[in-house]
Amino acid sequence: xxxxxxxxxxxxxxxxxxxxxxxxxxxxxxxxxxxxxxxxxxxxxxxxxxxxxxxxxxxxxxxxxxxxxxxxxxxxxxxxxxxxxxxxxxxxxxxxxxxxxxxxxxxxxxxxxxxxxxxxxxxxxxxxxxxxxxxxxxxxxxxxxxxxxxxxxxxxxxxxxxxxxxxxxxxxxxxxxxxxxxxxxxxxxxxxxxxxxxxxxxxxxxxxxxxxxxxxxxxxxxxxxxxxxxxxxxxxxxxxxxxxxxxxxxxxxxxxxxxxx
Numbered sequence: 001x002x003x004x005x006x007x008x009x010x011x012x013x014x015x016x017x018x019x020x021x022x023x024x025x026x027x028x029x030x031x032x033x034x035x036x037x038x039x040x041x042x043x044x045x046x047x048x049x050x051x052x053x054x055x056x057x058x059x060x061x062x063x064x065x066x067x068x069x070x071x072x073x074x075x076x077x078x079x080x081x082x083x084x085x086x087x088x089x090x091x092x093x094x095x096x097x098x099x100x101x102x103x104x105x106x107x108x109x110x111x112x113x114x115x116x117x118x119x120x121x122x123x124x125x126x127x128x129x130x131x132x133x134x135x136x137x138x139x140x141x142x143x144x145x146x147x148x149x150x151x152x153x154x155x156x157x158x159x160x161x162x163x164x165x166x167x168x169x170x171x172x173x174x175x176x177x178x179x180x181x182x183x184x185x186x187x188x189x190x191x192x193x194x195x196x197x198x199x200x201x202x203x204x205x206x207x208x209x210x211x212x213x214x215x216x217x218x219x220x221x222x223x224x225x226x227x228x229x230x231x232x233x234x235x236x237x238x239x240x241x242x243x244x245x246x247x248x249x250x251x252x253x254x255x256x257x258x259x260x261x
Contacts, residue, residue: 001106002035002105002106002109002110002111002112003110003111003112003257003258003260004111004112004113004114004139004140004141004142004257004260005023005111005112005113005114005141005142005143005144005253005256005257006113006114006115006116006135006136006139006141006142006143006144006172007019007020007023007113007114007115007116007143007144007146008116008120008132008133008136008143008144008145008146008173009116009118009119009145009146009147009148010119010145010146010147010148010157010158010160010161011118011119011148011157012117012118012119013148014146014147014148014151014179014180015146015148015179015180015207016115016116016146017058017062017115018240019146019177019179019207019244020036020038020062020113020114020115021036021058021061021062021065021237021240022065022240022241022243022244022245023113023244023253024036024062024063024065024066024113025065025066025237025238025240025241026241026244026245026248026250027066027111027113028065028066028067029238029241032110032111033108033109033110033111034066034067034068034109034110034111034112034113035063035066035068035073035074035105035108035109035111035112035113036059036062036063036065036066036074036112036113036114036115037073037074037075037101037102037105037112037113037114037115038056038058038059038074038075038114038115038116038117038131039076039077039098039102039114039117039130039131039135040076040077040078040079040094040098040117040130040131041055041056041058041059041075041077041078041079041117042078042079042080042081042117043056043057043058043078043079043080044080044081045057045058046078046080047060049069049070049071049072050069050070051071051072053071053072054078055070055071055072055074055075055078056075056078058075058115059074059075060075061233062074062113062115064233064237065233065237065240065241066113068109072101073101073102073104073105074101074105076097076098076100076101077089077094077097077098091128091130094130095130098130098135099138102138102139111257112139112141114135114136114139114141116131116132116135116136116143117131117132118131118132119132119161120132120133120143120145120161120165120169121161121164121165123164133165133169133172136172136261137172140260140261141172141260141261142172142173142174142256142257142259142260142261143172143173143174144173144174144175144176144177144204144253144256145158145161145162145173145175145176145177146176146177146179147161147176147177147178147179148179148180149178149179149180149181149188149206150179150180150181150182150209154178154191154195155191155194155195155198158176158178158195158199159195159198159199162199162201171261172261173201174201174202174256174259175201175202175203175204175252175253175256176195176199176201176202176203176204177203177204177205177206177207177248178191178192178195178203178205178206178207179207180207180208180209181206181207181208181209182208182209183208185206185207185208185247188206191206192206202249202252204248204249204252204253204256205244205247205248205249206247207243207244207247207248208243208247210240210243
């Protein structure tokens with residue numbers, strides 16, 4: 001039975017994918033048997049596993065960063081824009097595929113790092129959610145909520161997201177991360193204190209803005225970097241992990257992982 005931790009974000013494109021990748025790498029470096037997981041990817045950036053299954057590029061990279069062979073279980077559902085022919089499976093069928101994939105990983109690995117999708121407070125969709133709080137609940141996974149300070153409004157986005165959550169959903173969130181900070185993160189100490197005061201949650205890190213050089217899932221917000229499967233990503237994975245580890249309170253992350261919900 002694996003321990004789980006989930007990275008959710010205040011919106012699409014706030015950096016969940018790279019932070020999930022970095023956390024997979026850090027936990028692997030620390031000796032963990034780690035797998036990434038994202039219930040549903042909405043992307044045109046896909047590739048094939050060795051078994052011939054089509055998965056999101058982000059899942060392929062995260063699996064490689066975790067030191068495992070990419071497989072369909074890490075990213076069981078891909079929806080490709082345009083969406084007219086992409087969503088034929090019923091919600092029940094998709095949930096079965098998602099939970100079968102997750103349970104497969106749960107039997108093989110010690111730690112699963114789950115990535116959410118978009119925002120967890122799309123209120124018109126939450127009743128049937130299977131990718132954010134719905135997944136956190138099914139996996140009994142504590143959540144770390146990420147906001148992108150580069151876009152501006154990080155206080156409102158983190159505080160507002162938490163404020164819209166139900167009391168039960170809010171209980172899953174154990175910390176926040178401020179991502180893509182320009183300049184010295186130490187200069188945001190005052191901002192950290194404000195965030196911790198208004199959210200009543202610890203800030204697990206202020207991660208600097210860094211050109212990663214890897215394709216993310218959503219090309220709508222980020223540079224569309226061409227992808228070619230390669231074994232030459234190891235240096236980049238380690239570089240990303242080094243940056244994130246330096247600016248993340250890993251003791252807090254391990255406490256969250258070990259205590260659970």
